[in-house]
Each structure stands twice: as C-alpha cells, then as structure tokens.
Amino acid sequence: MNNLTSQSPSRDGSAYGRPAQHSNPLLTQVGPGTPCGELMRRYWHPVAASADVKDLPRKVKILGEELVLFRDSGGRAGLLYPRCMHRGTSLFYGRIEPQGIRCCYHGWLFDVQGHCLDQPCEPEDGRHRENARQPWYPVEERYGLVFAYLGPPEKKPVLPRYDNLEDLAPDQEFWSNVGGFGSTGDNSLQVVPYSWLHMNDNVMDPFHVQVLHSTFSGIQFHQKFALMPRVDFFYADHGVCYSAIRELEDGQEVDRISSWLMPNIMSVPDIQFKAGQSSGVSWVVPVDDSHFVQATVMKMPRGGPGFALRVNGKTWGEMSEEEHQRVPGDFEAQSGQGAISLHSEEHLVTSDRGIMMQRRLLEKQMEVVAQGGDPVGVQFDPAKAVVKVRSGNFYRAARATG
Amino acid sequence: MNNLTSQSPSRDGSAYGRPAQHSNPLLTQVGPGTPCGELMRRYWHPVAASADVKDLPRKVKILGEELVLFRDSGGRAGLLYPRCMHRGTSLFYGRIEPQGIRCCYHGWLFDVQGHCLDQPCEPEDGRHRENARQPWYPVEERYGLVFAYLGPPEKKPVLPRYDNLEDLAPDQEFWSNVGGFGSTGDNSLQVVPYSWLHMNDNVMDPFHVQVLHSTFSGIQFHQKFALMPRVDFFYADHGVCYSAIRELEDGQEVDRISSWLMPNIMSVPDIQFKAGQSSGVSWVVPVDDSHFVQATVMKMPRGGPGFALRVNGKTWGEMSEEEHQRVPGDFEAQSGQGAISLHSEEHLVTSDRGIMMQRRLLEKQMEVVAQGGDPVGVQFDPAKAVVKVRSGNFYRAARATG
C-alpha cells in the first residue's frame, strides 16, 4: 500500500530537478463529453434551494455549463440554456410571466421546456415559432431543493428519495441549502474555488478528523473525534462506507458509519456524536473543473436557529489569514491542494484506502457509461426510488478488538 | 428569412449534446491584419474629446493598439506608439514640451510626427537622431473631437464633415464626448466590455425599442416608441437606413429615419421625437475584440445641462444588479450576449433584416479592401468631404397603409 518512491541517494531529496507533475484529468474534468462529466450527467444534482427561486431568474453554473434557472408565475421551475436562441441575449435579464420567461431584447417567450410561445416583433407574432426551441434541462423539486438532470433525455432516471429524509416529524422541517457551508462551515463562500474531488476525497477520509479537526486545531467538533478509531472501509449499495469504531471509557463503543454514494453524495453522521441514523444528505456539485458548490438537506427542529461553525468565537469568514494558518480547517487543507491537485505526485498510503476505493468506483463507472451502460445508483423504476442511507452513530457494548 | 433549425424530435429540445458554438471572427476581430481591422483602418475614428487633451499624456487603446495621445505646448495633438523607441518606456510618463513629448527615462524628445529632436545623454545630443523615428499616426480635430487615422499613409482619406453638424447656431455648442453613454445612458463605464458588433447590431434594430425600451421596462424613452411601426430598410449612400413609420391619433404619421454609415457610424433621431433632422453623430469605436468606446458629438443649446438617462430616478450606475434585472436596457441586452456573441447559434429572422444588411455590407467592403480597393464612404476629394445625414423625425399626413 505504501508506494513512496525515494529519489536516488545522490540527490539527497533536493527539490532541484524534480519532474513536472499533473492533475488526473479523468477524475477532475466535468465538462460535456469528458468521462467524468458524462458519468455525472447520468444523475440528478441539486442546483438551488426551492425557496430561492422566486420572481427573478438566477444564474446557475454546473458541470461547466452556464444556465438560467427560473420559476414561471404558474410555479413551474425551468432550467434553460441562458443565451436566447434568437440573438444570444442572456435570459438572466428575462421577465417572468405566467407561461414562462420572456427575453428582454425582442420579447421571445419560452416555457420551462424551451417551447417558444411568442415572437412579438415578427409577423403574426412568429408564424414559425413552433420550430424554435430554447435548449432546456428537466428539473424536479424535493426536500426543498431544485434538482436538475443534464444527461441524455432517454437515460433520465427517477429522482432518488433517501430513507433518512422521508419521515419528517411534525416538529421538524428541512434545512435545504445550496452554496456555502461546504468547506468553511459558514456562509461566506457560495462557490468553493477548487476541484470537487478535493471535497469528495475528504468524505472517505476518517483519519484527517483526528489530525485536522482535533489534535491539530484543538477540538473543532466533538471531543470523541480525538480518539483514534479502528476503521474499516467497504463497498456498499452503490458507494463506499467506512465504519470507525471508538472505544469509550464506560465500556461502550460507538460505531460511526459514514457513506458516500455515487457519484458525489455523502451522508455524514451527527458531528456531536448523537446516536442514530444521520439526518442529512449532501452533494458536492461540480461547477466546473476547479469550483464546486455544496448542497445539503437536513432534518432540523422546526424554527430552530441557523448554524455556523465557530473557532474561538469566529466564523471562517471572520478569521484573518493568520488565524486560518493557526487553526486550519477543511477549507485550508483542501484549497491548499491547489485549484486542482497534482495527483501524479500523491503518495497514497494505508489510511487513504477509502479514497482509493472511491476513485476506483468512479473510474469503473465511467467505463460503464462509455460502453453504453447505466452506472450504479441510477434507477429507472419509481417503485425503487428510495435509497437506504447507512450513516449514523451507533452505540453498543465494546467488542474485543481483533 | 426564418432559418430556425429544430433538433430531431427524439431529442425533445434537450440542452444535452448541443454542438459547440463560435463567434464570427470576420466581424469581431479588429486587430492589425484582420479583415475587419484593416477595413476599420481605412476610416477616421474619434479617440478623445479635444477638451480632454491638455498638459498630460493620455492612454488610448483602439483597434487592439495601445497608443499615447498628447498635445504639445504649441497646441498640436499627436498620437504615438507608446513604447519609446530607445528602451521601451511608456511615453505616458513623458513630459509635454513646446515641440513635442520627452521620454522620462533618458530624455529623447519626439514631435507629433515621431521625429526625434533631442537625445540628451548621447554625444552631441544625438548625432544620428535624425535616423530615429517614433511610430506615429496622424490626427485631426473637428467638432470638439480628436480623430485618428490608423491606416496605410497612402490611403489616408479626408476627414468627413456631416451636414447636420455644419451649421452651428449662435446659441448652440457641440457636446463632444468619448467614453461613457454608449449603452448605459450614463457616464459610469468609459469602456464598454463587449464587442463593438453588439452595439452596431443595435442601430439597425428598430424593433427592440418596442420591447426592451417600452413594453418590457416601462416607457424608457418617449411613449411613441410603444407604437409598433411599419419598418422599411434600405441601403443608402454608404450605409443602411431604416424608416419606421408610426401612425398617430391625430391623423398624422411620423417617419423616424435612422442611419448607419460605414463602418461604425450612426445617427439616431431625437428620442423625444422632436421634429427634424438628427442633431448628432455617434461612433462605436472598437478598443479591441471585446471592448468598445462610444463617441458622440451633438449640437446642444449653449450652456445647457448635461444629461444622463434615468430609470425610476436612478442612473445605470446607481442601480443594483437586481434593478438591472427588473428594468434591463441596452447594456443588459448587449452585455448579455457575452463578451463576443456566439454568432453560429443566432437565428436571424424577419425583424433582423437591417442587421443582415449591415453585416453583408461590412463583409463585402472587407473584400474590397483585401483586393486593394477603397471601401465605400472613403473620400479623397476635400470638395466632397460633407456627408449627408438622412436621420430625423419627419411628421406628415398619414398615408394609407399598403
């Protein structure tokens, strides 16, 4: 597992003459036609909180594509290619109407499926307008999020449900968020300026919690994180899980199970180590090769306070660069890998096994897609739309360690 | 005229798999040696208001070239390549002297035609200085503007006069402006950050006024714009005109004639629909492929107030992005086409006939230049320097509609 390659002794480890390094394009390029981009396009991705799609169009950038999201006065959400097919003006400046969105320049009106309903400057309001079609993508709303499907129409899967989000108690509501919170713990960065893979690598990496979030920076989360766990990684359902078992002083142990689902979905258990199944699901949505947006939906007590992670009383956005140096967190660790890490110089070791499993699964499913198949986790049968989420903090009597 | 191409029905208009699009390089590249750049270089272009060229050098960027404009203490304006021919220091930091501009680094002195008059650090103040020549372009001043000619010296035309600017009444003066006002209606953007063609397309597009400036955003200009006109386009002189006839309630009609002259000149009638010939001329001067500067000269009442277009009491620069979304204007429509529009995906229709005529004329004249000829509108005979401007609002008894 340890593939460190030392330099020849004569070089004495000097940085002089080290070879040029490069990113892994397979795992980081997400645009149309790229292997990872095409894999990603077979799944639904959240693009906005439903509550944020009101009476003004919104810019959305996802998988390298710039789009415009809107909600017509009839309540239907629509996601269109932003350049009006007539002369290219952005529909971001379009006007919301009962039947769709109208371009500001010459008034062409498009519905949520891109049909052109009016061309007011043309003879007879557009005799040939039924031939015109603004490029569009399907959207659906669930859990307070707007999801979009950017793949081939004939491959559109059902929008998944997650068992841990299905039964909302009367005193609960969904906290549904797109943008912010991903790596800073607060709302200061809507779009995170590095590859989605850096965050994705973080999910199946339980060890960094011991260092980055505990011994290194003081206890950032719960003090139980400072205990070094016994970790096991395993493929499960359509993703990777780890079980991190910590032995407690009272003779109990807690098994913290975390899940990553293809291709960019995670469910992390409560960071205060509250017992039971995880109450949320998150997505690491690539904006382009070097930016992503975090989306999260979580069951929360109705009317509860919002939250932001604080270190020494300050949110990430309130800290100076020197304070970030003194108390680094996920953002510093991940942005410190660069806009896109140089994977050729990585030295993956025993504790990186979860990451290797994730990457292997991603690459394998890219091949499945390239060969015309359907990647794991894609479901066409509405009766099978519910996904089981294994994540949670599970307490029990300690077993003997093997 | 309607060349909309629908996708195959199976695709259902999806944005997935749409082909890559591109700009039209012929109409948008303006640097030296490009077809449009060479065409543009056969005409004079305004580069500054005369009143702004005082005792400090000014940076000018036009047609992709960075230059320095100055006025020597003797009153002569000069336009030089900015990098001193000696060691490349910018003459922007040069000192104005009676005979020219002196480089700050080693004191070489150049006159408005680039002759080197002094080299103070050289033996005998530069024994060979008559061999030195700083690259220069000719300038002339008229109507309160400094015009420059960037073409081949042997092809330099006479600087045109415009008949609507020739007879200044005693109570009138020229409002002469370079920078600002182009697409925002105020002074907040000296340089406009998109292709000159977006603004040029706007000139022979009378229909957008009905939508963008009237029904869409409330009445931005005069309420007569809200009436849908009968429009005719025609080639005239060395450009394209349109006649937009609106029938009024009192049995009259108003014929609003707007002109575009090769290659980037327009004269728009009074936007309050005042009767008579247009009182101004404007230029859309390309800075580079994706920026332009608007220049305008207008006859105005002497000592009158300046002006800035206001929407709900606010100038463009005072509005928020949300307000721009709610009340878009020319800037939003044109910048919304991108830095350089993707012309391959345009769908030009009946109402775009004026734009097609302009572009056809531009492309045809590029060929004329490429074959060694002189493009239309270029005049070498000083006796024929006056250009007739047809633009204006002309009222008359309504004719029967054909």
Next chain:
Amino acid sequence: MNNLTSQSPSRDGSAYGRPAQHSNPLLTQVGPGTPCGELMRRYWHPVAASADVKDLPRKVKILGEELVLFRDSGGRAGLLYPRCMHRGTSLFYGRIEPQGIRCCYHGWLFDVQGHCLDQPCEPEDGRHRENARQPWYPVEERYGLVFAYLGPPEKKPVLPRYDNLEDLAPDQEFWSNVGGFGSTGDNSLQVVPYSWLHMNDNVMDPFHVQVLHSTFSGIQFHQKFALMPRVDFFYADHGVCYSAIRELEDGQEVDRISSWLMPNIMSVPDIQFKAGQSSGVSWVVPVDDSHFVQATVMKMPRGGPGFALRVNGKTWGEMSEEEHQRVPGDFEAQSGQGAISLHSEEHLVTSDRGIMMQRRLLEKQMEVVAQGGDPVGVQFDPAKAVVKVRSGNFYRAARATG
C-alpha cells in the same frame, strides 16, 4: 553603436504595418530548465529577512517556484516544496514544531531537510516513513537575511561575504529587507510587477539619473546628480562597474563607482554623495518571468529612523497616478517598459554600453553553465568567500579631461 533603423521613406514613420515585436526569452525566463533560470540557480539568493521568519510558515516565490519557508522551534530555517508529498496540502497551513513542520491534513512531520519524522495516521506512525522525503532546498542566514540555494546539490557554492558588510561598528546595525523599496523608494509594493531585467538594466545606466531623477523631475536625490558626468564602463571581478566622474566647483572631482555583480547583485554608492565605500548590497531576485523582489542589506546607525523616498512630501504609495505622471521615478520608467519589455524593438546607443556589457556577460555565463562549467562569481573555497565591493563616492583633485 547607433543601430537605429529607419523605415523606408515612403512609410514616413507611420505606426501602420510595424512588425510584431518580442521579448528576449534568454534574459527574462527564469523558470527551471531555462538558460537564465539555470544560471540564477547557481547562486545564493535572499528570500526573506531573518527577523520575519517567526512562528508561522511564509510563502516564498522565487525563480518561478512556489515554496514554503519556516523556522522550526529549534531555530533552524527550512525551505520546502509547499505541497505535502502525501496528498498535496500546502505546508503554509502546517504547524511549527521543535523538529520541523507538520502538515495540517494528516499530520506528516518534516524537518528542514525534508525528512519525514512522523505519519500519525499510519500503522506504527509510518513504518516506511524513512522512504518519504519532502523536496527541500538548503538555506543559510547572514547579514539578517535568509539565503536559499535552488541549484543542483553538488554545485552548491559557499555563501559569499561582502567586504563592505563585514566590519560592523558598535554603533551600527544591519537594515535587512526583502520586498519593497526596489523601484518605488517606499514599502508599498512588496513584489514588483515586471521583469527583473528592467531593474537590472537600471544599475549600469548612470545617464538616466541625469534625466529621470534630476532635470526631469526636479532633483530627486542629491543635486550633484544634475551634473553630467564623464562615464567609463569596465568589467571587474565578476561583474560590470562604471566610474562616473563629476567636476565640482571647488576644483575637486568626485568619482562615483557603482558595481553590478553576477547575476543580479548591485552595490550603489550613497545617493547623498557621502564620501567612501558603499555601505550596502542589493539583489534583484526574480519571482517569476514578470515579477521580482528587491532585497537589500545596509549598514545603518543603530536605532536610526527608517526611510522612504519622498517627492513633494509624499511617498510613492501616497501619490496619485497623475502625480506619478508629473514626477515619474524608477517605477514609472521601468513598469512603463511593460511586464516584460519588447527587446527586439530596442535601439541601444552609446549611453547604453553598460547594459550591453551586463547582458553579454549574462549570456556568456549561461553558455558556461549549459556546457557543465561553473559561472563567474561562484566560489567553492570557504577561504575565498569574501567579495570585494568597489562601489563608493571617491573625492580627489580634478584631473584634466582627456
């Protein structure tokens, strides 16, 4: 010496059709593997003031390479490749420890020579950690500066001493600075945004002082600079010197000797014309092809005031762009040459002989390095580490001019 090429008379010096120009890559490219970059890598360069390397890591960029400089709690300075060899997180966010720097992400600990001392998330804290080596460069401290050597380990020379810095009087101290002061005379620009060569050209150019710093801008330094000197250039030791002799009114003359040492070192005499040897040494350290940092060490009276050049009572950073136009200095002259000057259009003349000598020496030594030799000024014998600095203002009775 005068190689001005005039255009053909028919062109009349027009800027139209002038050929495209280019930089000299040989003298301006400093990255690994470039001729100038490899030459530079054979010498020690200052990267920080020792006093600035405290308990937080610092980013250093030099010769196109991004590095991290730190001082372990034991007081040893280290300069490492910044991306942790494990997963690429920047050691800028690492923690200083007694034995080295620990990566924030998974806690790998490296000493100042890149040895990996701990891998806390690995079995047995890293059974194979002795195979891991973080790329590193050697550093040494002297005169209050941290010097780094970025070349091949087997070619590492001794760190030079300078005779004018060796005997510090009891009432003196070193003013040791890296960043700022280079071309602005104040502290407002830590990194200067143009090629190191522009500043390097400035050193052996005594004539610009007459123009830029005297007649042009008023007397910026001492009024003696306004006297035009007799100048002689000569190769000396391992660099170029000039002697600039000014005849004074009292029958004396002052010989102002300035030195440039390979490859980027200068010693300029006191600008108030104080008699005697220069009291300082400066380096023009390339950050990358289009940025540099100035480093200086100077003997100063202990506890004296700091200094910043002022023009009309203002430091460079306090002046407006219009004030910079009216009173340009080194920054304006040099930044006015662009990020990297276009050397193909230079016209070097008699007064540029010093620059030509510098460039010739640089290019010749690049060849020496390319052929496996050691460039001049590189010393491997510690007994010969002291470099003689000739610079100074030397007064004497005036000789008859030849």
